[in-house]
Amino acid sequence: MKLRTKGAALLSAAVVTGALTGAAAQAQDKEYTIAVSIPAATHGWTGGVVYHAQEAEKQLEAAYPNIDVIVSTASSATAQVASLEDLSATSELDALVILPFTSEELTGPVEQVAANGTFVTVVDRGLSDPSIQDLYVAGDNIAVGANTAKWLVEKLGGEGEIVVLRGIPTVIDDERIKGFQDVIDQSDIKILDIQYANWNQDEAFTLMQDYLGKYPNIDAVWANDDDMLLGVIEAVDQAGREDIKYMLGGNGMKQVIEMVKAGDERTPISTPYPPSMIASAMHMTAAQFAGQAPMRGSFKLDAPLITPENADQFYFPDSPF
Amino acid sequence: MSSAEIATRPESEGFKIRWGDLAPFIALGVIILLGTMINSNFMSANNMLNVITRSAFIAIIGVGTTFVIATGGLDLSIGSMLAFVVGIMVMAMNALAPSFGPWAIPIGAVVALVVGSLCGLMNGLIITVGRIEPFIVTLGTMGIFRALITYMTDGGSLSIDRSLRNAYRPVYFGDVLGVPYPVIITLFIALLGAFILYRTKYGRRVTAVGSNADVARFSGVHVGRVRTMAFVIQGFCVAVAAICYVPRLGAATPTTGQLWELQVITAVVIGGTLLRGGKAHIWGTVAGALILEVIANVMVLSDMVSEYLVAAVQGAIIIIAMLAHRFTSSR
Numbered sequence: 001m002k003l004r005t006k007g008a009a010l011l012s013a014a015v016v017t018g019a020l021t022g023a024a025a026q027a028q029d030k031e032y033t034i035a036v037s038i039p040a041a042t043h044g045w046t047g048g049v050v051y052h053a054q055e056a057e058k059q060l061e062a063a064y065p066n067i068d069v070i071v072s073t074a075s076s077a078t079a080q081v082a083s084l085e086d087l088s089a090t091s092e093l094d095a096l097v098i099l100p101f102t103s104e105e106l107t108g109p110v111e112q113v114a115a116n117g118t119f120v121t122v123v124d125r126g127l128s129d130p131s132i133q134d135l136y137v138a139g140d141n142i143a144v145g146a147n148t149a150k151w152l153v154e155k156l157g158g159e160g161e162i163v164v165l166r167g168i169p170t171v172i173d174d175e176r177i178k179g180f181q182d183v184i185d186q187s188d189i190k191i192l193d194i195q196y197a198n199w200n201q202d203e204a205f206t207l208m209q210d211y212l213g214k215y216p217n218i219d220a221v222w223a224n225d226d227d228m229l230l231g232v233i234e235a236v237d238q239a240g241r242e243d244i245k246y247m248l249g250g251n252g253m254k255q256v257i258e259m260v261k262a263g264d265e266r267t268p269i270s271t272p273y274p275p276s277m278i279a280s281a282m283h284m285t286a287a288q289f290a291g292q293a294p295m296r297g298s299f300k301l302d303a304p305l306i307t308p309e310n311a312d313q314f315y316f317p318d319s320p321f
Numbered sequence: 322m323s324s325a326e327i328a329t330r331p332e333s334e335g336f337k338i339r340w341g342d343l344a345p346f347i348a349l350g351v352i353i354l355l356g357t358m359i360n361s362n363f364m365s366a367n368n369m370l371n372v373i374t375r376s377a378f379i380a381i382i383g384v385g386t387t388f389v390i391a392t393g394g395l396d397l398s399i400g401s402m403l404a405f406v407v408g409i410m411v412m413a414m415n416a417l418a419p420s421f422g423p424w425a426i427p428i429g430a431v432v433a434l435v436v437g438s439l440c441g442l443m444n445g446l447i448i449t450v451g452r453i454e455p456f457i458v459t460l461g462t463m464g465i466f467r468a469l470i471t472y473m474t475d476g477g478s479l480s481i482d483r484s485l486r487n488a489y490r491p492v493y494f495g496d497v498l499g500v501p502y503p504v505i506i507t508l509f510i511a512l513l514g515a516f517i518l519y520r521t522k523y524g525r526r527v528t529a530v531g532s533n534a535d536v537a538r539f540s541g542v543h544v545g546r547v548r549t550m551a552f553v554i555q556g557f558c559v560a561v562a563a564i565c566y567v568p569r570l571g572a573a574t575p576t577t578g579q580l581w582e583l584q585v586i587t588a589v590v591i592g593g594t595l596l597r598g599g600k601a602h603i604w605g606t607v608a609g610a611l612i613l614e615v616i617a618n619v620m621v622l623s624d625m626v627s628e629y630l631v632a633a634v635q636g637a638i639i640i641i642a643m644l645a646h647r648f649t650s651s652r
Contacts, residue, residue: 040476043576047476169629195621195628200576205569206375210621213368214360227478227574234570238494239367255480320477 032067032289034060034095035087037080038278040073041320043199044227044253048275048321049099056279064290069282077101081109088113095119095285099278103128119288123281125171135288136298137281139273141172143303144250145179145224147271151305152189152220155246159188160219163211165228167199176224176250192218197228204231212239220246226253226270233267252306252314253321261311270306272314275321277301344646345592345608352615352638360622370501372618373611374493377503378403378562379581380610383588384514385441385558387606388551389455390589391518393531393598396555397459398444400581401466406437406563408473408573411481418482425482426489433560440466441556445549463582471575478574486571493568503565507607510561515603517554527551531598588613591642612642 036057041047050073057069072087074080080101087093096118100106107128114120114132121135130136152162164180167173177194184191192215197203204223211218212235221236221244223229229249236244245266249256252272259267280301288295306314356363382399389396414429421428440462447458473479481489495502518524529537530547538544566577590596591612592605616638620631 041471041575042476044477044574047474047575050476166628193621195631200579201570201572201574202577206617207621209371209375210368210618213362213365213371213618214622230572231570255478320475 030066032064032094033091034067034069034097034282034285034289035091035093036069036071036278036282037083037087037096037098038071038073039080039099039101040075042075044321045225045251045273045275048319049278051319051321052276052279052316053282056282060282060286064286067286067290069286074101077105080106084109084113088116088118093118094289095121097121097123097278097281097285099123100125100127107132119285121281121285123278134296135281135284137277137284137301138299139277139301140303141175141273142179144271144273145176145181146183147303147305148222148248148250148269149180149183151269152222152246152248153183153187156189156219161190161192161215161217162220162222163192163215163218164194165197165204165207165221165223165232166194167196167225167228169196173224180222180224197223197231199225199227201227201231204228205235206231208232208235209239212236212241217243220244220248222248222250224250226251226256229253229256229267254316254319257306257311257315260306261308261315263308268308270314271303272301272306273303274301274314275319276316342593342602342605345602345605345612345642348591348642348645349608349612349615352612352619356615356619356622359619359625363619363622368618368622372614374501374503376610376614377507377565379584379588379613380507380607381510381562381565382555382558382581382585383592383606383610384510384603385551385555386585386589387514387592387594387601387603388518388527388554390586390594390596391527391531391598391601392548392551393534394448394455394548394551395459395586395596396444396455396552397582398440398463398466399555399559399585400578401463401470402437402440402556402559403563403566403578403581404470404573404575405440405466406433406560407567407577408470408479409433409436410563410567411479411573412473414485415482418485423485423488426485430564433563434557435560437556437558437560437563438553439556441552441554441559442549444556445552448552449545449549467575470573470577474573474575476575478572480572481567489568489571491568493565506561506565510558511603511607514554514558518601518603523547523550528599528601531595531600533599584613585610587639591639591646593646613639 036053038049038053039046041050053071057071060067060069072083074083096113098110103125110120110127111132120133122133123137126136127133166177193211195207197207208231221232223232226249229247232247236247247266250271250273252270252274256267256270260270284295287293362368386396410429410433413432414425417425417428444459444462447453448455492502497505518527526542526547529542530544534544588609589606592609593602594600594606616635620626620635626634
């Protein structure tokens with residue numbers, strides 16, 4: 001992580017010097033304000049978003065002295081609308097990076113900010129009207145499910161019995177489940193059961209205990225989030241069940257990445273849906289202004305398998321998630 | 322459940338059976354019967370032990386809630402308080418582990434009991450000294466405790482030290498002669514609660530204050546003190562639940578104990594305690610906690626209900642149970 005930060009700082013320093021010598025005084029005088037609006041840290045993943053946003057703020061402000069980054073967190077959709085109003089009322093925004101709480105409720109308010117000529121970057125959850133945004137950065141939830149399923153089909157030799165734990169009823173959850181099911185349906189693997197555990201460790205523990213009581217043979221478990229995976233592992237260990245070959249999660253929580261790095265037999269892989277995507281979006285937005293690099297368009301982060309070989313790239317020991 | 326009948330006998334008149342008091346146990350029996358018919362694995366020793374052990378948290382907290390509700394109070398902060406106490410306990414144990422080794426566990430448990438009781442005392446004092454509705458006060462402290470645990474964990478999770486994990490695990494997963502520790506702790510707390518409620522002067526004052534605070538005041542009962550004490554008992558019970566909770570997953574997260582307050586209040590009311598106060602039923606609360614946990618278990622074991630409708634069926638069963646209760650007790 002340190003190395004990467006240093007690398008990024010070096011790179012951006014080069015960009016700044018380039019801008020100074022090349023484009024003369026113009027870039028030096030102009031001050032840019034980038035507002036970042038994200039959900040407050042209410043669970044693991046959003047905790048990670050807040051951490052990475054704050055880290056990116058420090059890096060950007062150190063690299064580009066003429067860019068001011070303001071990070072503001074909101075605990076609900078209404079609070080986020082209010083904080084948008086405050087941000088655009090108190091300062092002239094050159095850019096807004098926003099991870100919207102909900103698509104519908106935030107579309108109108110963001111549109112108003114955009115109407116003032118502010119560059120809008122939308123992260124993760126898309127707005128109802130995509131024409132408002134200049135830049136869209138998101139992970140690939142379908143790939144999170146599909147890549148895990150592909151790996152599982154291969155390892156189980158195309159047959160077996162598995163159970164699935166899903167999260168909170170949302171688009172994110174639906175997409176992950178769909179991506180997973182579509183791949184599994186093409187094999188002879190049977191999904192014994194799918195139930196909601198609300199991305200909660202306790203509920204996952206309870207649900208897994210019930211699955212274990214209900215089904216005498218389970219070949220693999222997929223919890224579509226690493227938080228839930230920790231509850232699943234605890235339940236399986238306590239029951240002492242030997243039939244379960246694989247227990248997989250997703251999201252790239254640091255405790256699970258540690259297991260992958262250590263070469264855990266039952267959890268040898270994970271798939272990223274990294275909270276650090278907020279940092280990617282912030283760096284790209286800054287590049288639009290300081291780097292003279294056009295950044296309009298859609299950018300979809302892939303969800304490659306995290307394996308013991310590449311786990312280091314996804315491991316942030318200081319992050320809370 | 323024979324102890325339940327013993328505990329309620331002093332209240333009943335003569336030999337007449339009070340069906341209302343037995344309602345939660347009858348409901349529990351019916352749901353268990355239903356579960357047995359739906360899935361043969363339901364009655365297996367493993368499944369039963371899992372379900373009973375899981376219900377310990379709600380039952381233990383519920384004993385305290387029975388006191389609070391019996392005095393005419395309400396505590397919405399219990400779920401957040403549990404998370405806060407768990408967080409403090411994990412931090413205390415981790416800090417003590419290097420110098421005290423395994424002794425950090427009992428010391429941390431004592432810290433939890435003190436912190437839990439103090440949280441309850443704070444709720445109680447603000448309500449009685451400040452003369453504010455318990456609903457509003459505990460709604461406020463609910464937010465405070467939840468924010469504090471989120472702050473303490475940075476939105477992520479707070480895990481117990483690896484060196485303590487294995488020594489502490491048996492408190493949730495271990496057993497004596499096949500009876501898991503959390504079940505023993507639940508029985509002990511419920512016995513203690515029943516003794517205080519039914520056999521002591523304080524217990525009689527709890528129901529007296531709940532049925533009519535003015536009458537209680539005129540007959541010389543210090544109403545504020547009785548109510549405050551009920552919140553302290555609640556805080557203590559939350560801490561006991563926290564002590565059983567930590568060894569299970571070994572971590573505190575911002576979602577720990579989320580919405581447990583609703584589950585606990587539901588369990589207490591299903592158990593026959595009146596929400597407006599004046600009537601308390603400790604063993605009914607324990608049965609209520611079991612009912613909730615068994616319903617959830619049966620839902621997963623059955624294949625009849627779509628995953629999208631599970632919550633609706635759970636809600637309907639609870640309402641039917643309460644309706645049955647009303648009809649039996651009005652006879």
